[in-house]
Amino acid sequence: MxxxxxxxxxxxxxxxxxxxxxxxxxxxxVILMSIELMLNAVNLSFIAFSRxxxxxxGHVFAFxxxxxxxxxxxIGLAILVMLFRNRRTVQADDLTLMRD
Amino acid sequence: xxxIVFIALAVGTTVGAGVVxxxxxxVYSAFALLLSFFCVAGLYVFLAADFVAATQVIxxxxxxxxxxxxxxxxxxxIEKVNISNQALKPFRAWILxxxxxxxxxxxxxxxxxxxxxxxxxxxxxxxLGNAFLTRYLLPFEIASVLLLVALIGAIIAxxxxxxxx
Numbered sequence: 001m002x003x004x005x006x007x008x009x010x011x012x013x014x015x016x017x018x019x020x021x022x023x024x025x026x027x028x029x030v031i032l033m034s035i036e037l038m039l040n041a042v043n044l045s046f047i048a049f050s051r052x053x054x055x056x057x058g059h060v061f062a063f064x065x066x067x068x069x070x071x072x073x074x075i076g077l078a079i080l081v082m083l084f085r086n087r088r089t090v091q092a093d094d095l096t097l098m099r100d
Numbered sequence: 101x102x103x104i105v106f107i108a109l110a111v112g113t114t115v116g117a118g119v120v121x122x123x124x125x126x127v128y129s130a131f132a133l134l135l136s137f138f139c140v141a142g143l144y145v146f147l148a149a150d151f152v153a154a155t156q157v158i159x160x161x162x163x164x165x166x167x168x169x170x171x172x173x174x175x176x177x178i179e180k181v182n183i184s185n186q187a188l189k190p191f192r193a194w195i196l197x198x199x200x201x202x203x204x205x206x207x208x209x210x211x212x213x214x215x216x217x218x219x220x221x222x223x224x225x226x227x228l229g230n231a232f233l234t235r236y237l238l239p240f241e242i243a244s245v246l247l248l249v250a251l252i253g254a255i256i257a258x259x260x261x262x263x264x265x
Contacts, residue, residue, distance in 0.1 A: 002106050004215050007147075008208045010110050014117050014136075016201045021121035023193035029126055029171050033133050036164060037117050040140050043152075051147040052215040056227045060236050062152050063228075066159050067243040071250030073164045077171040078258035084175040 007048035014041035028083075028090045032076050039069045106146060112139035126172050133168070137161050148221035151228055 014037060021034025043062045050058025084090055116136030120129045137160045144153035232240045 002102060004213055005208065006106065006110075007143075009205075010113065010143075012201070012204050012208060013114055015204070016197065017114070017117040017121050019197055019200070023197060024190065025121065027126065029168065029175065030120070030129055032171070033120050033129055033168060036133065036160070036168075037120060037136065040137065040160070043156075044140055044143060047144055047147050047149045047152060051149070051218050052213075054216045054219055056224065056231050059149060059152055059224060059228055060231050062149075063155070063232075064239060064243055066155060067247055070159055070163060071246055073167055074250050074254040075257070077167050078254040080171055081174050082257055090175045 004048055004052040008045055011041045011045040011048070014038075014044065026092045028080055028092055031092065032073065032080070035076075036069060036073065039065055102146075106143075109139045109142045109146065112136070113143065130165070130169050130172055134161060134165055137165065148218070149224060150221075151225045 018034045018036075018038035018041060021037065022031050025031060025034065043065050046058040046062045046065070048058075050056065050062075080090055083095070087095065089095070113136050116132045116134075116139060119132030120136065123129045123132065137156065141153045141156040141161075144150075144156055
């Protein structure tokens with residue numbers, strides 16, 4: 001029997017794989033992908049809660065998260081392409097113009 | 101039967117996510133993200149969320165993933181795959197990861213979730229449409245404005261700069 005806890009643990013694992021990617025990887029595209037993973041994990045737990053509390057609100061929130069994820073991916077990749085055009089790199093470590 | 105499907109989908113999701121975060125090759129990461137998204141869509145079907153599963157396939161796989169692949173092709177040199185992957189200060193990142201992960205797992209374990217027995221799966225589109233056009237009308241409209249703003253912003257940011265004399 002699969003309970004809510006199984007989904008929550010899976011979602012937590014997925015979320016922390018995403019956090020690992022954001023914290024440890026230095027390539028901006030991989031960081032963007034990891035952010036998408038984290039948003040996906042949140043969506044999964046929203047839908048699981050929705051299923052196990054017999055309400056539709058989780059589905060609605062999952063749609064809003066998807067809309068924000070789509071906007072974020074579009075803007076993020078546009079910035080990334082612009083950055084690559086100007087600086088020829090997408091490594092986070094090379095982009096220190098505003099720090100030093 | 102249900103348990104086997106769930107475990108298969110969960111393993112697919114986790115392995116895909118793991119390859120995204122750990123692989124040194126960006127192209128592998130992008131395709132592992134495809135696996136992960138697909139398995140999550142399967143889990144949505146398993147949770148009786150038919151419309152969300154379809155949207156997951158259309159928006160994430162059809163939209164975001166293709167966009168990310170374009171990003172990979174437009175920026176990285178694909179043949180030069182082995183790029184530096186290390187964070188500057190892994191120590192602090194590990195502390196942050198372990199502390200926040202511990203808090204989240206403790207929250208899942210300690211909380212006594214009030215659940216109801218799941219209903220048999222029914223189509224969700226009608227209820228979703230009602231929810232979006234009655235109770236969640238304002239957030240729905242704001243989300244559409246947000247998407248429009250993101251669209252215009254992405255076009256302006258991504259186009260070639262034309263200098264006027």
